[in-house]
Amino acid sequence: MKKTLLLFSVAAAMILAAAPLTEEKPLSQLPGARWGGTVAKPSKGQMLTPAKGKTVCFTYPIIYDESGKPKGTSWPRCNLSLPKNLRDWSRYDYFEFNIHTTFNRSDEEFLPVSIGIGGMKTRTLTSMNINNLRQNQWVKVSVPLRNMKKNELVRNIQFHLNARRYFPKDLLVLHLGDFKLVRLIEWQVKGFRMTAPAIFAGRTTLPVEFELLGPGNRYTLPFRIYSSKGGKVRDIKLTANRGFAYHTLSVGKLAPGKYTLAIFPDDKQKRNETPFEVIAPPWKN
Numbered sequence: 620m621k622k623t624l625l626l627f628s629v630a631a632a633m634i635l636a637a638a639p640l641t642e643e644k645p646l647s648q649l650p651g652a653r654w655g656g657t658v659a660k661p662s663k664g665q666m667l668t669p670a671k672g673k674t675v676c677f678t679y680p681i682i683y684d685e686s687g688k689p690k691g692t693s694w695p696r697c698n699l700s701l702p703k704n705l706r707d708w709s710r711y712d713y714f715e716f717n718i719h720t721t722f723n724r725s726d727e728e729f730l731p732v733s734i735g736i737g738g739m740k741t742r743t744l745t746s747m748n749i750n751n752l753r754q755n756q757w758v759k760v761s762v763p764l765r766n767m768k769k770n771e772l773v774r775n776i777q778f779h780l781n782a783r784r785y786f787p788k789d790l791l792v793l794h795l796g797d798f799k800l801v802r803l804i805e806w807q808v809k810g811f812r813m814t815a816p817a818i819f820a821g822r823t824t825l826p827v828e829f830e831l832l833g834p835g836n837r838y839t840l841p842f843r844i845y846s847s848k849g850g851k852v853r854d855i856k857l858t859a860n861r862g863f864a865y866h867t868l869s870v871g872k873l874a875p876g877k878y879t880l881a882i883f884p885d886d887k888q889k890r891n892e893t894p895f896e897v898i899a900p901p902w903k904n
Contacts, residue, residue, distance in 0.1 A: 806833030
């Protein structure tokens with residue numbers, strides 16, 4: 620009986636530890652939507668996404684006139700006007716998709732593609748340069764939405780080419796799919812670190828920075844300081860606003876030595892940690 624209860628407890632703990640931090644709304648109809656563009660030509664993609672989904676294919680040709688200059692194509696782009704039932708993004712934190720790129724020029728390793736999201740009143744609600752695209756590779760792109768006007772409906776999505784130079788017969792081909800909106804349902808942090816690797820003994824605060832993400836505007840975060848041997852030194856709490864910020868964490872007096880500061884220390888999914896050191900000051904007290 621005890622063994623059965625133990626196995627049940629372990630299984631329950633694993634389920635809790637693996638609970639999702641986000642909620643997703645798939646936009647599976649977007650690959651089949653009516654994309655438009657006078658330069659970029661959309662078509663049904665022949666490739667499948669990493670999730671085995673359908674894709675839309677954009678072909679960006681660079682057309683030259685007789686003088687050798689781009690003929691009205693210095694900013695090749697492709698646009699999708701969203702239907703009414705997909706315009707409300709106010710509850711979501713990210714717009715995500717997978718993208719595969721090819722370019723007929725071998726000298727371009729990273730491809731200059733950008734995305735813009737327009738509103739019903741504001742021309743550009745948010746935009747992002749996608750700087751990690753490499754030829755013949757699938758890349759997951761996550762566009763933050765938290766800085767958009769939450770009360771404004773989304774009008775359109777636009778992809779465009781940002782190459783600094785063009786040559787005759789240039790051709791960029793994009794395959795996109797796995798479109799979805801993502802909402803955070805659990806508080807979490809990104810980019811957690813100490814802004815100084817060491818402090819002098821006698822100082823009672825630690826300088827830290829992180830981005831707080833979650834389903835609200837303000838949250839009280841749990842921290843824990845561990846000794847170099849892994850023992851708990853003390854627990855601390857800090858109330859912070861959502862977003863990226865520098866913070867001063869009150870930790871009390873610490874003896875000289877090496878330590879670890881952990882945030883969400885009891886949650887394996889959300890835990891982040893960073894080492895720091897307390898140094899004896901060069902002056903006498």
